[in-house]
Amino acid sequence: MHIDTARRRALLAVLAFAACATTALAEPAWPARPITLIVPYGAGGNVDVMARWIAPELATRLGQPVVIENVSGAGGVIGTEKAVRARPDGYTLLLSVESTVVIAKMVTPSTVRYDGLADLVPVTLLGAQPLALVGKPALQPKTSEALYADLKAAPGKYSYASSGVGTSLHLGGELLKQRGGVDMVHVPYRTGVQIVSDLSGNQLDLAVLPLSMVIQQARAGKLRVYGVMAESASAAMPEAPPLASVPAWRGADVSVWQGIFAPKGTPPQIVAQLHAALAQVLANPGVRRNFEEGGVTPLGAGPKEFAAFLQGEDAKFGAIVAKGNIKAE
Incomplete structure (x- = not known):
């Protein structure tokens, strides 16, 4: 009985090994298809x-x-x-x-x-x-420092747009509010393209947008980039300063x-x-x-x-x- 049991176990082990080996041989190396x-x-x-x-x-x-x-x-x-x-x-x-x-x-x-x-x-x-804080061309403050001072002095005076509630753009704006101790009214949009259009038309005060979306319009004078949410300027637009130049916004980095x-x-x-x-x-x-x-x-x-x-x-x-x-x- 014990010998037969041992033989059966040995046979099962051999069969299992053979099955694994056959499966391994049957599976082609990755990638074998689209x-x-x-x-x-x-x-x-x-x-x-x-x-x-x-x-x-x-x-x-x-x-x-x-x-x-x-x-x-x-x-x-x-x-x-x-x-x-x-x-x-x-x-x-x-x-x-x-x-x-x-x-x-x-x-x-x-x-x-x-x-x-x-x-x-x-x-x-x-x-x-990086995300960028941008403003309409008619906005009075010309630098991030001047804008921050105005935001601090007049809570709720300015609105800022993002691509929707709970998006990274919205959270970028919220981080600026939280770090800076300022109050801006959030205006959710469905698309970034519409935000850029309304900014250029002076229908919006501010927006938080990916830098790439605003480079051309900023260089054409259609809107103003106050700065990027990063420790240093971006190679894509080196003339846009980091918002970290405002002490209260240091560390407010979002990409x-x-x-x-x-x-x-x-x-x-x-x-x-x-x-x-x-x-x-x-x-x-x-x-x-x-x-x-x-x-x-x-x-x-x-x-x-x-x-x-x-x-x-x-x-x-x-x-x-x-x-x-x-x-x-």
Whole structure:
């Protein structure tokens, strides 16, 4: 009895090993088929444009097509949920931003059914650009120092626009209010393009916008850039000073960024291979030129650095949301 049992166990072990070996031989090395890159926004937007800068180069380096799938809706939440629920096999990726990955769960907790930090694996931080505080051309203060003094002296005198309640632009404006101890009236818009148009027409006082959206209009004298929400000036517009030149606004740094993610459970070796290929893509002179001409600083931080960056973003935005009791529901 004992001998038969031992023989049966040995036979089962051999069969199991053979099955594993056969499966390993049957599975081709990754990637063996096209890869889907989900963009959780509509075609033609900034995120979609960046995806189209990098997808052909990534396909060349991986030896497989990279197919962009635009899944828009709910401010990027629907597309992100689709990526979160995809098989973690390296064949579905997500190109997303701070508002969808970090902020959405904070400001709409009852409708966002994912945790961007827990349910996604950071692969590569592609690029970033600072937010800018901009004003209508007819606004009396000409410098950030003069504007801050006016804001401090006249609470509620000025309004500022953003792309909507609970977006990173809104939270950037709230951070300026919280750090500076000033009061501005928030005016939510649906699109940044309309904000720029209304600013240029002197229909709005101030706005918080990505720097790239306002460079041309500022240089044409159609609006004024008071400064960027960063420690130093941006290479895209070096003449725009950092808002940190105002002591009360030091540390009020907010950038909009773009990164590549994979579903939780994606094998580490695939994540590493993906990052290596994306690092090569970002080193391509044509890709870098596209980024820089679009006002975006190419970064290329890998999985560990990107994960640490996300923790910092989570803490920063979480504090702004909690202090301002901000909800988008």
